[in-house]
Amino acid sequence: MTAYTVLTWAAGGYWMIAVVLLVVSVAATIAQPWLAARRATRRDQPPVSVVLPVKMLDDQFDRTQESALMQQYRDFDVTVASTDVDGPAVRRMRAILARYPAVPSRILLSTAKFAVSPKVDNLYAPFMQATHDVILMKDANVLLEPDALAQHVRQLTDEVGLVCAIPYCARLENFAAHVEAAIINGPHARILFLASALGQGHGIGKIMLFRRSDFLRAGGFDAISHTVGEDNALAKAMRRVGKRPVFSHRPVRQELGARAFDDVYQRQLRWMVIRRNDEIISFLAEPICQAVPAVIASALAAPLVGIAPIAAASATLMLWFALETLLSVAKGWQLSWAAPAVFVVREATMLAVWLNAWVTDQVVWARDSVNARAGAKPSPVPHEEG
Missing domain, CATH: 3.90.550.10 (Spore Coat Polysaccharide Biosynthesis Protein SpsA; Chain A)
Structure with missing residues (x-):
């Protein structure tokens, strides 16, 4: 078995898991209340x-x-x-x-x-x-x-x-x-x-x-x-x-x-x-909730079912966008006519944030710069009523 064949089957398995997770999580979001x-x-x-x-x-x-x-x-x-x-x-x-x-x-x-x-x-x-x-x-x-x-x-x-x-x-x-x-x-x-x-x-x-x-x-x-x-x-x-x-x-x-x-x-x-520091498994699994990796996986796995990579990628992207849009409609959440552009920018932003989180500990909280790994002091100081 060649390395290309292994990559193709791995991409197909990844795509299947990502899409099943998408469908199941959409259903759970509707049923959870x-x-x-x-x-x-x-x-x-x-x-x-x-x-x-x-x-x-x-x-x-x-x-x-x-x-x-x-x-x-x-x-x-x-x-x-x-x-x-x-x-x-x-x-x-x-x-x-x-x-x-x-x-x-x-x-x-x-x-x-x-x-x-x-x-x-x-x-x-x-x-x-x-x-x-x-x-x-x-x-x-x-x-x-x-x-x-x-x-x-x-x-x-x-x-x-x-x-x-x-x-x-x-x-x-x-x-x-x-x-x-x-x-x-x-x-x-x-x-x-x-x-x-x-x-x-x-x-x-x-x-x-x-x-x-x-x-x-x-x-x-x-x-x-x-x-x-x-x-x-x-x-x-x-x-x-x-x-x-x-x-x-x-x-x-x-x-x-x-x-x-x-x-x-x-x-x-x-x-x-925070997820990288406190929930490493959740952090590592973050891309499986994003559309871009699934789109790439669908293109790599497309030859397994005789589909052109561009067709598989387009179908995956449209499926992802359609299901999330329908979910927002079902929940009564606000949508925009620019939703397709919002979706694309969201995907790029999430991927960039995930990659950036590998190499930084400095974060912003309420406009203050905070080091996420800075040590805390052992006990609080007294407080007073204002």
Whole structure:
């Protein structure tokens, strides 16, 4: 058997696996809400402390942050945490909180400086000072539906330690935003929905719902301070103490607005470097979720079935685009008339990010440059209330 024959058969096997994964993950994305809802068996509503880490004054800031105070939930309070309690974002938060006097709320100054991730530093004060044992952390660009808290709490059963929600992108206002949405709503969402349909969960930090008692038993901040992927580290820590991470049956809406392409690239690079450091198998398998390697494989394997390589490559590309487009329609996700161009740019971006992640540890978080391998200090410094 010649080397060319081996390559041809290997390409055919790769193409088969990639296409089957594509089809199965599309089906799982449609089925996951129903499957996950069947596991959401909790019926009581424990009191919850909602934590809102604040850094920048992003577009739609009022709308997304106000959604946390509009929850149709029996007993919850809201804590805002920031490293600058006099900055524009916190001033805006004060005005938002004032519009909801019935919701107990406060603003904490975060002075901790011990973690690799600035976000973890910012979370130390509110996590440790939270009024209630159950904590929900929400990112600034996440828009919660009024019943979101109640729905996510249904997943926090006795054996569950962490509830996260799979994000989808909405309010796409320029081409770069559509590219980022095509990445998040496409390969990333499909694999996460597939994992959830199979009963698996992982850490996705757009929202995180957990018990502080479980968090401390799992190692607390010492378990998450060593990485910029604190969400994934928290999921791993919960598993070590016998508590499962799960994905909610309710996805979470991430507001994108207008994006700069460099910001899109840097954000994807940060997540890819996190996977390289913390989930090496997932990182190595990343290309199988992308269309370009499958297109190349189809061209190499085409002679096995008597098809011209260009025809096989074109058919694979069209199949991939068609299935993901139909999935977006089925889920009600925003599409653009420029979707074919978005798809092509997305594929080029994902491949470039994956290759770049092999050779860098420097990532960008909230416009700050962070070394993903920098060591964390052993313990946090005291914090104070602002």
